[in-house]
Amino acid sequence: MVTNDIDHLISLLAKLPGLGPRSARRAVLHLMKRPDSLMRPLARAMDTAAETIKTCSTCGNLDTRDPCAICADARRDTSVICVVEDVADLWALERGATFKGRYHVLGGTLSALDGVTPEDLGLPQLSARVADGEVAEVILALSATVDGQTTAHVIADRLAEAAPNVTLSGLAHGVPVGGELDYLDDGTLSAAMKARRPIAGAGGP
Amino acid sequence: MVTNDIDHLISLLAKLPGLGPRSARRAVLHLMKRPDSLMRPLARAMDTAAETIKTCSTCGNLDTRDPCAICADARRDTSVICVVEDVADLWALERGATFKGRYHVLGGTLSALDGVTPEDLGLPQLSARVADGEVAEVILALSATVDGQTTAHVIADRLAEAAPNVTLSGLAHGVPVGGELDYLDDGTLSAAMKARRPIAGAGGP
Numbered sequence: 356m357v358t359n360d361i362d363h364l365i366s367l368l369a370k371l372p373g374l375g376p377r378s379a380r381r382a383v384l385h386l387m388k389r390p391d392s393l394m395r396p397l398a399r400a401m402d403t404a405a406e407t408i409k410t411c412s413t414c415g416n417l418d419t420r421d422p423c424a425i426c427a428d429a430r431r432d433t434s435v436i437c438v439v440e441d442v443a444d445l446w447a448l449e450r451g452a453t454f455k456g457r458y459h460v461l462g463g464t465l466s467a468l469d470g471v472t473p474e475d476l477g478l479p480q481l482s483a484r485v486a487d488g489e490v491a492e493v494i495l496a497l498s499a500t501v502d503g504q505t506t507a508h509v510i511a512d513r514l515a516e517a518a519p520n521v522t523l524s525g526l527a528h529g530v531p532v533g534g535e536l537d538y539l540d541d542g543t544l545s546a547a548m549k550a551r552r553p554i555a556g557a558g559g560p
Numbered sequence: 561m562v563t564n565d566i567d568h569l570i571s572l573l574a575k576l577p578g579l580g581p582r583s584a585r586r587a588v589l590h591l592m593k594r595p596d597s598l599m600r601p602l603a604r605a606m607d608t609a610a611e612t613i614k615t616c617s618t619c620g621n622l623d624t625r626d627p628c629a630i631c632a633d634a635r636r637d638t639s640v641i642c643v644v645e646d647v648a649d650l651w652a653l654e655r656g657a658t659f660k661g662r663y664h665v666l667g668g669t670l671s672a673l674d675g676v677t678p679e680d681l682g683l684p685q686l687s688a689r690v691a692d693g694e695v696a697e698v699i700l701a702l703s704a705t706v707d708g709q710t711t712a713h714v715i716a717d718r719l720a721e722a723a724p725n726v727t728l729s730g731l732a733h734g735v736p737v738g739g740e741l742d743y744l745d746d747g748t749l750s751a752a753m754k755a756r757r758p759i760a761g762a763g764g765p
Contacts, residue, residue: 360612360624364605370598371587378578383609384648385577387622390610393575398606400569404588405595405603407565417592419565443589 361387413484415460415477417442425449425457432456434491436484438510440464440498448496456494459484464502465509478510482517492522499528566592618689620665620682622647630654630662637661639696641689643715645669645703653701661699664689669707670714683715687722697727704733 361383369379386394410416411423418424425431435456439445440463448454461476473479485493493514497503511523528546530539539547566588574584591599615621616628623629630636640661644650645668653659666681678684690698698719702708716728733751735744744752 360605360609361622364602364609367598367602367605372590373579373583373586380651381578381648382576384622384646386606387609387613387647390613393572394606394610397569397572398603398610400565400572401591401599401603401606404565404569404592405599408592408595417566417589441589442592443586446585 414458415442415462416445416458430455433489435494436481436490436492437494437496438481439496440503440506444496454494456492461497461506464497464500464506466502473509473513476506478513481510482513485514485518485521490518490521492524495523495525497525619663620647620667621650621663635660638694640699641686641695641697642699642701643686644701645708645711649701659699661697666702666711669702669705669711671707678714678718681711683718686715687718690719690723690726695723695726697729700728700730702730 364386365376365379365383368374368382369376371379374382386397407419408417409419409421411418411421411426413422413426416423416425420427432455435454436459437448437454437456438459438461439448440461442460445458445460448458459477459481463471463476465471465473465476484490493510495507495510497507507525514521514523527550528543529550530536530543530547536544569591570581570584570588573579573587574581576584579587591602612624613622614624614626616623616626616631618627618631621628621630625632637660640659641664642653642659642661643664643666644653645666647665650663650665653663664682664686668676668681670676670678670681689695698715700712700715702712712730719726719728732755733748734755735741735748735752741749
């Protein structure tokens with residue numbers, strides 16, 4: 356005998372990625388046992404986020420201010436732009452903390468079937484940013500999937516036209532750190548073999 | 561460069577069962593892309609639920625009213641009480657839609673280690689409900705775990721004392737419908753063998 360309020364909450368929670376109807380039910384029961392320590396704070400945090408989070412008009416990142424903290428940070432290198440598919444990818448690179456330049460978030464990949472055009476991904480804005488002279492390198496950090504690589508090709512073509520002097524680069528393919536060779540697919544393994552590097556102190560290949 | 565508002569929302573969402581920090585990040589990104597169609601409605605639904613949902617003082621079910629819709633439903637059989645561990649178990653039985661009596665939700669199992677006493681599980685209230693004369697049967701639908709079965713024994717002892725004429729029963733053990741024998745544990749299989757039933761129209765065992 357589930358009431359409408361509870362049903363409604365379950366159906367909304369079930370829309371989150373990684374939660375189905377069954378885990379949404381579990382989550383709702385968990386919340387209802389802790390109305391004051393979890394459910395109300397969560398509702399408030401969502402309201403606040405919906406109110407304050409905006410998309411950075413320069414790079415497409417999500418932040419409470421526009422331009423975002425990364426674009427506004429004067430200590431970051433303005434000569435390198437890293438193109439990523441999604442804000443999640445930007446967060447992942449920031450957790451890695453090796454990249455100190457700025458970003459361009461596409462918000463997806465090109466797709467004729469789904470009607471995603473270069474304009475939807477902000478490619479004209481990216482070309483304009485790159486062409487203004489300050490940028491020396493653009494890193495295309497897109498997924499190694501068919502869609503990601505197609506999009507990378509289109510971006511590379513456009514940028515070669517808009518700013519011929521800018522270096523274009525992509526992420527290295529190879530064995531994941533901590534990964535076992537046995538579990539790797541053939542494509543990754545042969546890419547890692549082709550891109551093999553001399554080991555410091557020993558003779559190269 | 562995750563802002564504090566987003567971090568706070570992620571850390572709250574990560575407390576839900578089934579969501580860790582990684583899936584909470586994915587969920588938050590999903591929400592932030594749909595502030596008006598998902599994030600605000602979800603916040604509102606949680607606020608409403610925190611406001612309106614209460615625990616039924618008779619059976620321990622969660623509902624917008626007290627007594628809950630099940631206890632208030634005059635068409636349900638008042639002579640049978642089904643004892644369950646949790647509201648989730650009550651919901652599961654209601655989805656099955658074969659039980660037409662009323663419930664008693666314990667809210668957990670007895671545990672000397674965690675300091676859960678019979679009073680915490682509402683056993684005095686259950687004894688009083690059962691002893692008032694209208695109840696003919698109590699079904700102990702507790703988990704087939706050590707904790708569940710220990711709790712079932714304690715409840716059976718108390719009810720035998722409080723209301724000696726009331727029938728006590730437990731759920732049948734056996735092969736799950738749709739389950740494959742090969743994957744069943746030995747205990748379930750031998751319980752199903754011991755409780756084997758004659759097939760209609762054929763000779764019994």
